[in-house]
Amino acid sequence: MDLSPSELIRYQKQIVLPNIGREGQLRLKKARVLCIGAGGLGCPLLLYLAAAGIGTIGIVDDDRISESNLHRQILYRTQDIGQLKIIIAAKTLSALNPEIQINTYPVRLESHNAPALFADHDIVVDGTDNRKARYILNQTSLLQQKPWLFASVEGLAAQVGFFSGEGGPCYQCLFPDKDVMRPTCQENGILGVIPAMVANIQATEVLKYLLGLPVSLLNTILLYDAERLNFKKINLSADPNCVACSKNKGSNQMNVEQEVHIPEMTLSELYALRETTPDLQLIDVRSPMEHEQYNIGGVLRPLDISLNSAVLTGSLAEFDPEKLTVVYCRAGKRSHVAAQILLNAGFKQVQQLKGGLNGASI
Numbered sequence: 001m002d003l004s005p006s007e008l009i010r011y012q013k014q015i016v017l018p019n020i021g022r023e024g025q026l027r028l029k030k031a032r033v034l035c036i037g038a039g040g041l042g043c044p045l046l047l048y049l050a051a052a053g054i055g056t057i058g059i060v061d062d063d064r065i066s067e068s069n070l071h072r073q074i075l076y077r078t079q080d081i082g083q084l085k086i087i088i089a090a091k092t093l094s095a096l097n098p099e100i101q102i103n104t105y106p107v108r109l110e111s112h113n114a115p116a117l118f119a120d121h122d123i124v125v126d127g128t129d130n131r132k133a134r135y136i137l138n139q140t141s142l143l144q145q146k147p148w149l150f151a152s153v154e155g156l157a158a159q160v161g162f163f164s165g166e167g168g169p170c171y172q173c174l175f176p177d178k179d180v181m182r183p184t185c186q187e188n189g190i191l192g193v194i195p196a197m198v199a200n201i202q203a204t205e206v207l208k209y210l211l212g213l214p215v216s217l218l219n220t221i222l223l224y225d226a227e228r229l230n231f232k233k234i235n236l237s238a239d240p241n242c243v244a245c246s247k248n249k250g251s252n253q254m255n256v257e258q259e260v261h262i263p264e265m266t267l268s269e270l271y272a273l274r275e276t277t278p279d280l281q282l283i284d285v286r287s288p289m290e291h292e293q294y295n296i297g298g299v300l301r302p303l304d305i306s307l308n309s310a311v312l313t314g315s316l317a318e319f320d321p322e323k324l325t326v327v328y329c330r331a332g333k334r335s336h337v338a339a340q341i342l343l344n345a346g347f348k349q350v351q352q353l354k355g356g357l358n359g360a361s362i
């Protein structure tokens, strides 16, 4: 993959920057960013990510454009009222930058679809203004060890932060009580320019991350008070009792998996074993989308992650718990959880592919 002559012209002002160059621009072209929500945060965020040359942008939103969106959701025009946001967003972004790929997902983020959506992207950006979605983002990010950016906006104030997904601190360390309901901007009102400010900070951090530059909001929350034009950064530390990221909570299956040892094998060991053990049971716990793209012959049983637990989708009845069973995923994290589910279900010999398909060494 290289930059075309027209891309070299389009991104000229970025490419001349010493931190970016042709190589950095190519990194952006290869990048895949998922934006959850195409509203007040999503609109400016998507415009800048598309303009900057992110090669593939996914947009998750099932909402339609209403008149009260227009004071802040700047991808849309008055004549678009009633249309699906993702349709208009994709059309506008493609017109802005025809060099990039826009993928639309007309769904609401739920625990059952989050793993597949995450798996296909390098980084995920929260533009939801929805607390339930943020807990799903947090949990999926921890499971797949993939970063996400959080933002929340209310009135003339906002918060924004970056979580690595590689352990604590996580969003739930910051907001441990999932049942506390806070008003959304739809209930409380919002000044239209505020989400644009926050979305620009999110977009900047996404670009820095993809370019390999240090991310300033890692494990940090930035508080923005527009009324006094104050910015305040707060460093976060992991909560040792956090149910999402702590290793101390034995009741949570996703945490248990960090403590239980599952025997591992390399891809070459797996191939060799298949020759000598024809009744070896091989299970692919990735999403159907990942399975379709590339698979090594495993039976598909996607790992479905809900807020506090994980289950294997589909029946296990066709497998023999007495026989050797090998599970695999993309990076080895989901297969680790899946292996424990199988052990808990009475399977006697469970192993996993070391490092998943990505890390598999022959």
Ligand SMILES: [Zn+2]
Binding pocket: 168, 169, 170, 171, 172, 173, 174, 238, 239, 242, 243, 244, 245, 246
């Ligand atoms: Zn946590």
